[in-house]
Amino acid sequence: MDGSIDDKSEDSPSSSGSSQPQNLSTVVHTITAVPTAIPNQPVEEDGEGHLVRTDTDIGIEKRREILSRRPSYRKILNELSSAEAPGIAKIEEDKEEEAAITSIQTTIPSYVQTSAGQTIQIAAANQNELTTQGLQTITMTNAGQGAVTAAAMPAGTTIVQYTQGDGSQQFVTVPAGEVQAYQIRAPSSLPAGVVMATPTGITSPQQLAEESARKRELRLMKNRYKNRVAARECRKKKKEYVKCLENRVAVLEQQNKALIEELKQLKDLYCHKNE
DNA sequence: TTCTGCTAGCGTCATGCAAC
DNA sequence: GTTGCATGACGCTAGCAGAA
Numbered sequence: 001m002d003g004s005i006d007d008k009s010e011d012s013p014s015s016s017g018s019s020q021p022q023n024l025s026t027v028v029h030t031i032t033a034v035p036t037a038i039p040n041q042p043v044e045e046d047g048e049g050h051l052v053r054t055d056t057d058i059g060i061e062k063r064r065e066i067l068s069r070r071p072s073y074r075k076i077l078n079e080l081s082s083a084e085a086p087g088i089a090k091i092e093e094d095k096e097e098e099a100a101i102t103s104i105q106t107t108i109p110s111y112v113q114t115s116a117g118q119t120i121q122i123a124a125a126n127q128n129e130l131t132t133q134g135l136q137t138i139t140m141t142n143a144g145q146g147a148v149t150a151a152a153m154p155a156g157t158t159i160v161q162y163t164q165g166d167g168s169q170q171f172v173t174v175p176a177g178e179v180q181a182y183q184i185r186a187p188s189s190l191p192a193g194v195v196m197a198t199p200t201g202i203t204s205p206q207q208l209a210e211e212s213a214r215k216r217e218l219r220l221m222k223n224r225y226k227n228r229v230a231a232r233e234c235r236k237k238k239k240e241y242v243k244c245l246e247n248r249v250a251v252l253e254q255q256n257k258a259l260i261e262e263l264k265q266l267k268d269l270y271c272h273k274n275e
Numbered sequence: 276t277t278c279t280g281c282t283a284g285c286g287t288c289a290t291g292c293a294a295c
Numbered sequence: 296g297t298t299g300c301a302t303g304a305c306g307c308t309a310g311c312a313g314a315a
Contacts, residue, residue, distance in 0.1 A: 220287080223287095224286085227286085227288080228287080230299095230301065231285080231286070235284080235285085235302095
């Protein structure tokens with residue numbers, strides 16, 4: 001470490017995206033220049049002053065274990081700020097933003113299913129009511145009709161398309177022939193805006209597998225929006241954390257300079273005294 | 276002008292952890 | 296045991312700079 005924050009932070013492997021080889025056994029990551037945040041992380045110099053670690057050395061499992069033990073950015077930052085440097089601001093919950101998020105969260109979309117082969121749009125009888133649930137449009141489209149056909153999707157698959165409050169769209173697929181077997185209900189246990197489709201008369205293992213896949217999709221759909229927001233927050237926090245560390249580095253460098261200067265003066269003084 | 280490599284940012288999924 | 300949150304990993308895209 002030379003005291004400066006390496007631009008190739010831990011974001012590098014992911015941020016480089018498709019340009020990076022994805023074979024984990026051969027990838028060499030350049031990690032963040034903040035080893036204190038990852039205790040006992042096996043690292044080594046790559047010859048250019050960068051700290052690197054190899055996945056082949058530690059293995060994915062171990063790596064995950066190490067990473068999972070890493071405290072959150074907020075925790076780290078708060079510990080940093082409480083331990084020293086009163087100038088470092090703690091990361092606190094952004095109340096305004098939270099409130100905004102809460103209000104946005106009510107726009108988690110609903111979706112419904114009907115018989116296949118139809119393209120229907122559910123219009124709002126009561127626009128206000130729909131708006132509060134975030135449901136702007138719901139469109140049922142048969143993939144066989146080519147409206148929004150995904151690759152490798154069996155012909156006849158029904159696609160449930162919905163539009164979120166922010167304008168983004170999501171799709172859920174239902175295999176052909178099973179749409180009729182579903183009934184629509186809205187259990188109170190589900191969050192507002194989520195309608196659950198319950199299969200009836202499932203017996204074969206294949207149907208069970210499909211059912212579990214559907215359940216998984218439902219769960220993911222339920223979490224998707226929240227997680228999108230959470231990811232934004234997390235990145236924001238991470239940025240603040242990195243900025244904080246950079247500030248800390250700058251402060252420490254200043255202190256280091258001052259101490260060197262002081263040492264120099266003391267040495268001079270000592271030499272003159274001896275003369 | 277086109278190509279290429281890099282970086283930043285985003286959405287999504289998986290997973291660990293804490294609270295209930 | 297379940298649920299929600301935080302965050303790492305991954306894939307994708309857009310923008311930019313330098314090279315051909």
